[in-house]
Amino acid sequence: MTLDQIKVFVAVAESLHVTRAAQALGLTQSAASASIAALEARYGLALFDRIGRHIELTQAGRLFLPEAKAMLALANRAETMLADLSGLRRGHLDLYASQTIAGYWLPPWLHRFRERYPDITVSLTIGNTRQVARAVREGTADLGFVEGDIDDPILARLSVPGDRLVMAVGSGHPLAGAKDVTPAEIIGLAWVLREAGSGTRQIFEAALGEYGIDPRALTVAMELPSNEAVRSAVEAGAGVTVISHLVVESALRAGRLATVGLPFPLRSFTVIRHGDRHRAKAKDALLALIRDGLPSPTETEAL
Template identity: 35%
Template sequence: MDQALLVFITVAEQKNFTRAAEMLHMTQPAVSHYIKDLEQTMGTKLLERTNKYVRLNKAGEIVFYHAKEMLGLHTRMHSLVDDLLHTASGELIIGASYTFGEYILPHVLAELDRQYPLIKPTIKIGNTEKIAEWVADHQLDVGVVEGDLHHEKLFIEPFAEDLMYLIISTGHPLAQKSKICVGDLSGEKWIVREKGSGTREMQEKVFEALHIQPSEILEFGSTQVIKESVEAGLGITLLSQWAVRKEILLGTLKRVCCQGLPFSRKFSWVTQNITFKTKVTEVFLDILGNKSGFPQFKALEK
């Protein structure tokens, strides 16, 4: 990649010439020289500079965006060529939505490490919308999301089913009923995830499909907080079977079936919509597609 673009990206990200020079192991005059040459090439100033800050102007924002894409393509080109000559190794940046990332991905990574110990994964957790955004912006090699996702710039492939169950505390009045009908669920206080979450999307679909009208909705940004709140008797919820398996075994939460439930959704992997993938990405996707490769996955589906 052109050295001037690399210097420019570093200055823009560090917002400081001195720090950029330190990171690049260059002198500050050399950094300034590269920036000056790039600005002459582009025919305009790219940075606003004062004694207090360095920041991108409008032209700089355009150059920065495309320079980042070029850097990503340059790195990817080298990775693909290297993959032809060596076994799968190196960094793999994975993003996952909360349910998959917190309750299933650790088992997948253990299997990845067993088969390919030279791959070093980095994990970023976010809701489904955020994972899609990170993949589209080249911040992730691959993402795993839950629920429905449509994005014109991404390739999205379902690979596993998830069942969403009504979850209540063992001390809840509904826990004592031999049979629960949908009518029992209206008027209850429901605890749900934040908007943008795949779990929240499913929760709202269930409300609509079953004509459930909660008496009150509490919105929490963490599945763990929701589970603790339900266990404490604050309300009821709809969660993935995988998110509550330990609590079900311990008897602190109860998984309930009624008409229309459990509700099925899909886990999908998400990548850039491109022909070539790095070998580390391909082997990770192979493990996702081959659920028999990690027994924990099959056990959770029972």
């Protein structure tokens, strides 16, 4: 049994279509069929039932599939280790980041990283703080970047300078440009906010607590799943929001939005990794790039 045969088997088992599996692997249909036939002949059992023009996994095929996937995962981990030893000439980083970071803060860092390490590929997935932490914990992300607080002993954390939240309204709103809004005055406003679980929402509600305001006292007119949706709704006059200055900077310059004079503190972003997983060189290289390029990062736990 060869690794190539296992790859073909898994691809065919997942698609239940030899031609599509062969195309995905860059093989001819005959080569993929021959690989499956050789595997079945080697062990004297059928892994697939051929029913007309369709195929289905046999019981043996269904039992073998998770083992085959585990073998491929082990081979991938071995390849990652060898890529590290080659001195960052090969490799891949799976990153997971919350929306503000993924959309506005992280891309320039990734561009600099790719310029320095052009043979390291990078993929980025977007989720809220809870989703990012789960991805790192479960090993589907090498590094996570979040705005909110993370309380998980298995996750190592690095705090880096982030951004500032601003209170913003549409340019035609009565509060546009107001300098002396008190915390008590904001309770009766119609609010447009990110969803619960987002870092922006978490930081905003914590800041309200510092002002002595219960977040449950606010009138939330809209709860939206993205920064862009919040910004567009507020530009249209739907209400007031608190959002990252990075998100609304261009709209403020263009005069479509205006700030309101209720200050919010600077916030940090948090880079997280799994504390028990292998520290790939590509991870360390990206972290070093960010650490070297930012003023005075505070390490909450050694990364």
